[in-house]
Amino acid sequence: MLDACAELLDEVGYDGLSTTRIAERADVAIGSVYQFFPDKRAISQALTRRNVELFVARVGRRFISEEYGGWWDAVDAIIDEYVEMHRSVPGFKSLRFGDAVDLNLLDAGTDNNTVIAGRLRGLLLKEFGMADSERLDTSILVAVEGGDAVLKLAFRRDPDGDPEIIAEAKTLVRSYLSRQLRDFNASASRAAPGARSGS
Template identity: 80%
Template sequence: MSSLPVDEDGTEPTPLRRQPTQRRSARRVERMLDACAHLLDDVGYEALSTTRIAERAGVAIGSVYQFFPDKRAITQEVTRRNVELFVSRVGARFLDEDYRGWWEAVDAIIDEYVDMHRSVPGFKSLHFGDVVDLNLLDSDSENNMVIAGRLRGLLLEEYGLADSEELDVAVLVAVEAGDAVLKLAFRRDPKGEPEIVAAAKQLIRSFLSRRLNPRRQRQQA
C-alpha cells in the first residue's frame, strides 16, 4: 500500500507549476489556497473559478496562473494540504494521548476527521477530493487508498501490527466504510449526527477486530 507518490529526489510532487522561492510568494500561494478552500464551502466546485480565487485572495489573476494552471490544480493542492494536516493532527494526538490499543487510536482518528469536517475550511466540501476526482491525490490510486496507506503507516509505527496484505485490505475497507458512514452523518446534521458518528466507530472497530485480532475482539466484547 503506497502513500502519496514520490519523485526521484524523494519529494512529493505537487500541482504547483513552480515552487515559491521567497517568503512573500509562499504567503501569496497560501492566500490562494485559503481563498479556494473558503469558496468551495461558499459556492461549491462547479461555481469555483480562478478569477474568484484571485479576487478572494487579493492577488492578480496573473499571480494565480504563475503557480497554478487551473482551478483543478488549486483544488488538488487544497486537498493535499488537508491530507497533510489530517495526518499531522492524528500523529500529534498519538504523541499527546495514551491509548490502550489500536482500537482506541482508530476512535481518535475518527474524532479528528469529524473535528476537521466541522472546523477546517474546504474540508467538508472536498473531504479528500472525491467530489472532484477519485484520483485527485495520485493518478494511479484512488484517494481513499492513498489515505488508507498513510493511516496504515501510523498504525504500524505506533502499534506494531503485522505488516501484511491482510492489513492493507482491512485498513482500506475500514477507510471506505467509515468515509461513507461519516458522510451520511454530515448529510443528516451539518455538525455530524452523533449517533451515526458513534455507529461509524463501532462499525470500524468491529470490522478491524475481526480481521486483525479475533482474540482481542472476544476480550473486548
C-alpha cells in the same frame, strides 16, 4: 491562494469556484494564480494535499500526546479528527480528501481513499507494532471505505455530523478491524513452525 480557495468552496461549492474568484479573494493578479495553478482542479488538488497532511499531522500529534489502551482507541481518535476537520477547517466539508471532485485527485494512479489508507496504515504500524502484510493493507482500506461512507451519511443527516451515526461509524470500523486482526493472528499462529506440536 489556498486559503481563498478553501473559503470559496464553502461559499459557492466546487461548481461555482473559478480561478478569477480565487484571485479576487486572495487579492492577487490572475497571472499569479496561473503561475502556480493552471486551473481550479489543480488548486483544489493542492488544497486536498494540504488537508491530507494536516489530517495526518493532527492524528500524529494525538498519538504522541494521548494515552491509548490499544489501536481501537486510536481508531476513535482518527474518526474524531476527521469529524473535527469537517466542522472547523475551511473547505474541508466541500472537498474532504478530494472525493467530492475526483476519486483520483490525490494520485492519478490510485484512488483517494487508498492514499488515505496508506497514510493511516503507516501511523498504526509505527505506533502499535501491527504486523505488516498485504492482508493488513486490504483490511485498513476496507475500514477506511466503510467508515468514510457512514461518516458521509452522518453529515448528510446533520451539517455538524449526526452523533449517533458517528458513533456507529466507530463501532463499524472497530468491529471489522477486530475480526480481521483476530483472524490474521490465528492464521499466523497456525502457520508458525511448531504450532501443531504446541511448542
